[in-house]
Amino acid sequence: MSTYVLGVDLGTTSVKAALVESCSRAVAASHVLSTTSDVPDDGGIKAKEQDTGRIIDTLNRCMGLLPRGKLRQVRSIGLSGQMHGVLLWKAEGGCDWSNGDSFTAADTSQLITWLDGRCSSHFLSSLPEPDSHVSVATGFGCATILWYMKHRPEFLKEFAVAGTIQDYVVSMLCGLDGCVMTPQNAASWGFFNTSSNQWNMDILKDAGFPLHLLPQCVPSGGIAGQTCSDWHGIPAGTPVAAALGDFQCSVYSCMSARTDAVLNISTSAQLTFAMPAGFKPPDSPQPSSSISYFPYFDDSYLAVAASLNGGNVVATFVEMLTAWMAELGVELRDPCLYDKLIRCALNQEMSDLRVSPTILGERHNPLCLGQVTNISTTNLSLGHVTRALCRGVLDNITSMMPTERLQQAGVSRIVGSGSAIARNEVLRQEVERAFPQPVVYGQDADSAVGVAKVLSDLL
Incomplete structure (x- = not known):
């Protein structure tokens, strides 16, 4: 039995x-x-x-x-x-x-x-x-x-x-x-x-x-x-x-090899990989560092870039548009609007608009707020803005843990997981553009x- x-x-x-x-x-x-x-x-x-x-x-x-x-x-x-x-x-x-x-x-x-x-x-x-x-x-x-x-x-x-x-x-x-x-x-x-x-x-x-x-x-x-x-x-x-x-536990559920890095984007976003055996963290806090070291199993550690800004910033964008339309007397449900925005962005393969989505700051830089730059008359469509926002989420997490750091650590593939990645095809496209390593899906992080x-x- x-x-x-x-x-x-x-x-x-x-x-x-x-x-x-x-x-x-x-x-x-x-x-x-x-x-x-x-x-x-x-x-x-x-x-x-x-x-x-x-x-x-x-x-x-x-x-x-x-x-x-x-x-x-x-x-x-x-x-x-x-x-x-x-x-x-x-x-x-x-x-x-x-x-x-x-x-x-x-x-x-x-x-x-x-x-x-x-x-x-x-x-x-x-x-x-x-x-x-x-x-x-x-x-x-x-x-x-x-x-x-x-x-x-x-x-x-x-x-x-x-x-x-x-x-x-x-x-x-x-x-x-x-x-x-x-x-x-x-x-x-x-x-x-x-x-x-x-x-x-x-x-x-x-x-x-x-x-x-x-x-x-x-x-x-x-x-x-x-x-x-x-x-x-x-x-x-x-x-x-x-x-x-x-x-x-969420990392353990989907990291099948020590050469994997796990990228989880749900409400927030985390990028992590396993440190080699014998690694010891610094003796004192490093408050300005974007990378933290979390105790794992068997006296090992995970190197973690834990961003406060993930799927929540896309959700905030949807809420903002919904509120604007309500003020204009137009009612539209959030899920419907979210799907429409993704379709608009899929039709816009690239954008020169730049969105820094750190509206919640970051633990290593709490005063850092969001910015939109490189605005022109040709990139104001919803497709441009949504595409740039999704890319900004990836730009932020890779600025916290650069891809060079992953290569130096011997990371051979990225395991993508999380509700935002699963729901948002534009986000998946930007994930695959952000990393030189192959990206695999299907193994959702589950604590x-x-x-x-x-x-x-x-x-």
Whole structure:
């Protein structure tokens, strides 16, 4: 009888659960549901929070759609999710298992996501420099907790444990009193040294950080515990791995050789390749560098150009045109307009218009905004503008990680993935023009499948 590994990804906008057959690594079943969990920011502090209860409810509904017979044959569970963010809960009573074979969130904070903007540049400049190669940015777990210590210390007194949303689910499934965290998620919180796999305890203590909220660090791919109860048919006692980062799992799902580079363009955009064995990151943060180094597996690292500007800038362009037409009294649905724009751009094979699409800035250059240049009377059509915008997305990511850097690293092909690439033929054309290496598609980056494959390979 076949056995399965369950992979769950708790993303920024959706939850996905996938059953992967243990031996073949084939996906036997999967479901994805939107969480619609965003909480409005009433305080005017650029907060980005999500309703924890809605996320867990979405997880339960997603699990309920998987075949019960296959769930009974699950041999291990892996979770990944949105990195950087922070959730707080009480050591006891962080969930309620009284509703049959599923738990509901109880006595937790809202999830403060990686998009949270309350840590201003002024506040971040007041923090000590970490003993780490990772710079600290707004939305990072440690920075957010330090913000609360300064502005709302009474809020933190309600809770005893902190972690990412995926760490929380691991703790609840296993009935843990505390939180365990892998280096993949710990690095995304800041103030964590990936070479020693240790938190910057002395630095954080001097900064007034509540040290009891720091999770215990365990290896990426290690087991955190076992399910403390039956869960949607999965038997009690099933091993649960410590949660991994969604980015690392998405790369794992589609990087079939170490000479691959993975280009993912969905809401944002990332270009990454594996560093050689033995590579060690810099000793201190490099805030102006466009390339970051993410801990991967077996003490290895990924070189990553992580752009804040991807498919979201094309979506913003569509929203802008929709708003303009509404002001003119013309109504047109966004999906219809998007498809029309792509057709216009396909008819415009080249454009001398130049669009720099960095409307959200970049982490290494937050003050960099978008620009349109080389405007003339002959390149103002929607085909020209859409084509130039798509090319600008690629120009931006290759400026962050030049193609020469990929060639020096021995990258032999580009694996293209992500919803924006899948939907937008113009973007695919510009991808193929941007890189001298061949580009392959069809293997979509999928964090839920990736975390299941990790466990299939390691356990």
